[in-house]
Amino acid sequence: xxxxxxxxxxxRPEIEKIIEIGALASPSIxxxxxxxxxxxxLTTPELKEHYAGVAPQVVDKLVDVSYIWESGxxxxxxxxxxxxxxxxxxxxxxxxxxxxxxxNQLTDVLxxxxxxxxxxxxxxxxxxxxxxxSTLGDVLEAWSTNAPRPGLRxxxxxxxxxxxxxxNNCWFDDPTPDRFSRVLPEIAGLNGFIDRWHAxxxxxxxxxxxxxxxxxxxxxxxxxxxxxxxxxxxxPTIYGHExxxxxxxxxxxxxxSAGVSLSNTAGSVVPPSKDEGDLHSGxxxxxxxxxxxxxxxxARYAFGLDHLKGSLRGADIFCGTGYxxxxxxxxxxxxxxxxxxxxxxxxxxxxYSTASTLYAVKSWPFTLAPDIFxxxxxxxxxxxVEDGRTxxxxxxxxxxxxxxxxxxxxxxxxxxxxPDRHKFHIxxxxxxxxxxxLRETGLSxxxxxxxxxxxxxxxxxxxxxEGKAPVETEKTGQFITMVARKR
Numbered sequence: 001x002x003x004x005x006x007x008x009x010x011x012r013p014e015i016e017k018i019i020e021i022g023a024l025a026s027p028s029i030x031x032x033x034x035x036x037x038x039x040x041x042l043t044t045p046e047l048k049e050h051y052a053g054v055a056p057q058v059v060d061k062l063v064d065v066s067y068i069w070e071s072g073x074x075x076x077x078x079x080x081x082x083x084x085x086x087x088x089x090x091x092x093x094x095x096x097x098x099x100x101x102x103x104n105q106l107t108d109v110l111x112x113x114x115x116x117x118x119x120x121x122x123x124x125x126x127x128x129x130x131x132x133x134s135t136l137g138d139v140l141e142a143w144s145t146n147a148p149r150p151g152l153r154x155x156x157x158x159x160x161x162x163x164x165x166x167x168n169n170c171w172f173d174d175p176t177p178d179r180f181s182r183v184l185p186e187i188a189g190l191n192g193f194i195d196r197w198h199a200x201x202x203x204x205x206x207x208x209x210x211x212x213x214x215x216x217x218x219x220x221x222x223x224x225x226x227x228x229x230x231x232x233x234x235x236p237t238i239y240g241h242e243x244x245x246x247x248x249x250x251x252x253x254x255x256x257s258a259g260v261s262l263s264n265t266a267g268s269v270v271p272p273s274k275d276e277g278d279l280h281s282g283x284x285x286x287x288x289x290x291x292x293x294x295x296x297x298x299a300r301y302a303f304g305l306d307h308l309k310g311s312l313r314g315a316d317i318f319c320g321t322g323y324x325x326x327x328x329x330x331x332x333x334x335x336x337x338x339x340x341x342x343x344x345x346x347x348x349x350x351x352y353s354t355a356s357t358l359y360a361v362k363s364w365p366f367t368l369a370p371d372i373f374x375x376x377x378x379x380x381x382x383x384x385v386e387d388g389r390t391x392x393x394x395x396x397x398x399x400x401x402x403x404x405x406x407x408x409x410x411x412x413x414x415x416x417x418x419p420d421r422h423k424f425h426i427x428x429x430x431x432x433x434x435x436x437x438l439r440e441t442g443l444s445x446x447x448x449x450x451x452x453x454x455x456x457x458x459x460x461x462x463x464x465x466e467g468k469a470p471v472e473t474e475k476t477g478q479f480i481t482m483v484a485r486k487r
Contacts, residue, residue, distance in 0.1 A: 003119075003239035004028070009246060010086050010115040017081060019109075021069075021089040025051075025061035028088045028119075037066035037081050039074075071148070073286075074105040075350070076343055083111040090119035091242070094208045097150055100143040103228050107249055108288065116230065116247040123209050125241040127162040133214040134207075136221045142207070143227070150205040152197050158205045159193055212236035212243045219247070283380075283424055284320040284344055288351045293323050295469035296453050300379050300481045301327045303449055303471040304406030307483045308333065314375035315368070317395065318384070322348025322359060324377060329356035333375070338362045364391065368398035375399075379408040379481070382434075383417075383425045389437055396441040399486040405443055408481040409434065411450065415478040431480055443484040450477025 007028050011018070018036040020029055024047070029036045040047065044065045051059050069077040078084075087106050096102040106116050123133060142151075197203055210218075215236060222228045235245035285293050301324045308314075311332045316325040319337030321344050328335045334356045339345055340363040348359045364385055376395050385391045395405060410417070412428035422428075429437075435445055449471035455462045471481045 001237075003242075003244060006235070006237055006239070006244045007088065007090070007117055007119055009234060010117060015085040017084040018086045018088070019067075019078070019081070019084050020063075021087065022092040023063045023090075025058035025063070026090070027063050028090055028117075037078075038063045039067045039069050039077070040065045041068065041070050043068060073108065073343070073347075075109050076346060078109060082109040083114070084109055085111050085114045086117065087115070088117045091121060093118055094121055094206045094210070095150075095204060097147040097207055098142050099139050099208060100222065100227055101146070103222075103230060103247075107229055110249045112249060112251065114249045115233070116249075118245050118247070119242050120210055120215060120236070120245060121206070122238060122241055122243050123211050123214075127164065128158070128206055128209045129163055130161045131157055131206075131209045133211055134209050134218070136218055139208075139218055139222070149202045150207045152194070154205045154207045155193050155197050155203045156190055159190055160187065212238060212245070215243075215245065223250075283384075284341070285323060286321055286347065287323070290323060290326075296451055296479070297379075298323070298327065299451065299469045299471050300406075300408045300479075301377065303481050304375075304377055304379075304404075304483060305331050307404060307406070307447065308375055312374035314373045314377070315398070317376060317378040318381035319348065319359070319377075320344050322352035322357065324379065325357050325359070326352035326354060328377065329354045332356075336360060338366075340364065365394070368394060370397050371400050373398050373400065373403055375404040375406065377406045379406070380410075382407065382409045383422075383428055386426055388427075388429070389440065392437055392441045392443075396443055396486060401486055403486045404446075405438075405484045405486070406481070407434070407438075407484065408479060411476070411478055411480050414452075414476065415454070429480075431476065434480060434482060438482070438484045442487050444487055446483045446485050447473065448480060448482045449473045450475040451479045451481070452477045453479060 011029060016035055018029060019039050020027055020036055021039045023038050023040070027036075027038065042050065042065070044062060047062050047065065048059050051062065067077050067079070067081065075082055087110065093099065093102065103116075110116070121128065123129065123131070141147075193203060212235075216232060219228070219230065219232055223231055229250050230247040231250050233246050233248035236243040237245075285297055287293050290298065305328065308331065311334075313334045314328070314336075316322075316328060316335050316337040319325050319339050320341075322337050325335050325337035325348065336358045337345075337348055338360050339348075340361065342361050345359045345361050348357075353359070376399060378391075378395055382388050382391060392405075392407075399405060410422075410425075410428040412430045412433070415428060417425060417428040431448070438445060451469065451471050453464060453469070455464055471477075
């Protein structure tokens with residue numbers, strides 16, 4: 001079997017949708033194949049402009065890029081071209097700053113039983129010869145910190161320890177140092193790279209260094225940790241300076257999904273956006289099923305649901321990715337989830353849609369019809385609006401007489417508002433302030449509870465054990481959840 005035929009093992013006649021990432025001028029699947037779409041971080045004109053200066057011989061051979069994917073979820077970038085049965089990528093994975101996040105984004109667009117086929121540089125036959133192999137700890141550190149770009153050590157190690165490899169050297173069974181010369185012989189030449197990195201530049205580098213065995217071990221370990229839902233189904237097989245490996249999507253549930261970091265504080269595997277409306281602003285839980293949703297968030301919905309009886313009709317205001325709306329529907333209620341983020345609503349429709357849920361994009365301030373809902377959930381929403389009283393008044397007038405409002409918000413007394421930490425919050429409220437605001441809008445407190453979520457020892461914000469997550473009735477906590485009735 002040749003390298004090319006191995007890489008196309010799962011390119012079968014019955015497959016309808018395929019994506020190839022980073023094909024540039026050497027696509028694994030010919031452009032003539034109407035079942036493939038090419039994904040890159042730059043448009044075709046931008047790629048041609050870039051390579052005109054560094055490799056003009058490839059400009060006329062560059063593929064026509066179909067979709068642009070720079071960071072964050074892949075699915076929105078593909079528009080209507082998903083789910084796909086096959087993803088291929090040659091010499092891409094070694095460049096991605098966050099390997100776990102990248103694999104999970106690919107998994108998210110795969111059909112059940114779909115495959116990811118990768119061509120990966122083989123350390124022993126490339127310029128990474130003298131660099132150590134990447135470890136599980138390296139991979140987890142990049143994942144837990146949501147690494148947005150190659151680290152300084154990756155930038156420096158590739159230039160300091162990288163060696164030139166020609167077409168003959170890479171085929172030696174036992175390469176020795178005297179067959180190679182350094183890419184950057186003078187250490188002073190590193191200063192420019194150090195300055196660029198400290199200036200915030202994205203300096204492309206090989207972040208990951210693998211042998212076939214080390215890659216296989218990391219994939220196996222990530223599966224054991226329930227961080228990915230992929231397993232090796234063929235390979236790795238060595239072809240000169242690279243190896244081909246095929247990953248298959250499994251039905252395994254991920255204990256920590258693509259939307260939750262090790263510390264469970266970031267809420268996203270991509271760097272938080274500066275736009276609150278962005279799916280990955282850090283204000284929303286992003287996970288394809290409930291196993292990836294933090295227990296303290298779902299506990300607020302559970303607390304409110306315990307106060308609803310029968311089969312009712314209501315709204316979930318600032319619903320985010322829709323997991324709470326799905327919880328409400330599971331209890332036999334019909335609910336409309338509303339959020340300002342179109343990406344969040346798309347995610348809700350993709351992952352948390354049921355026969356009893358409806359999702360809509362609306363930005364506050366919006367108008368709700370009077371006396372229409374039996375209940376309204378507004379969890380972690382009040383702190384995001386300029387005028388809390390006007391917001392509560394709008395919700396109250398939309399409730400039927402006797403209707404229920406379930407509200408939650410950070411407690412100013414125990415979780416004080418800090419502009420540098422809570423960049424998308426307007427303010428926090430005390431229990432007394434919330435009680436008075438509810439009274440002023442015609443609502444009577446029926447029950448309330450609190451949660452302690454964080455440890456602030458030494459000025460740090462560290463997530464406590466999820467055993468601390470349940471809402472405890474009439475307990476003063478860092479977060480307050482309230483149940484109120486319309487008089």
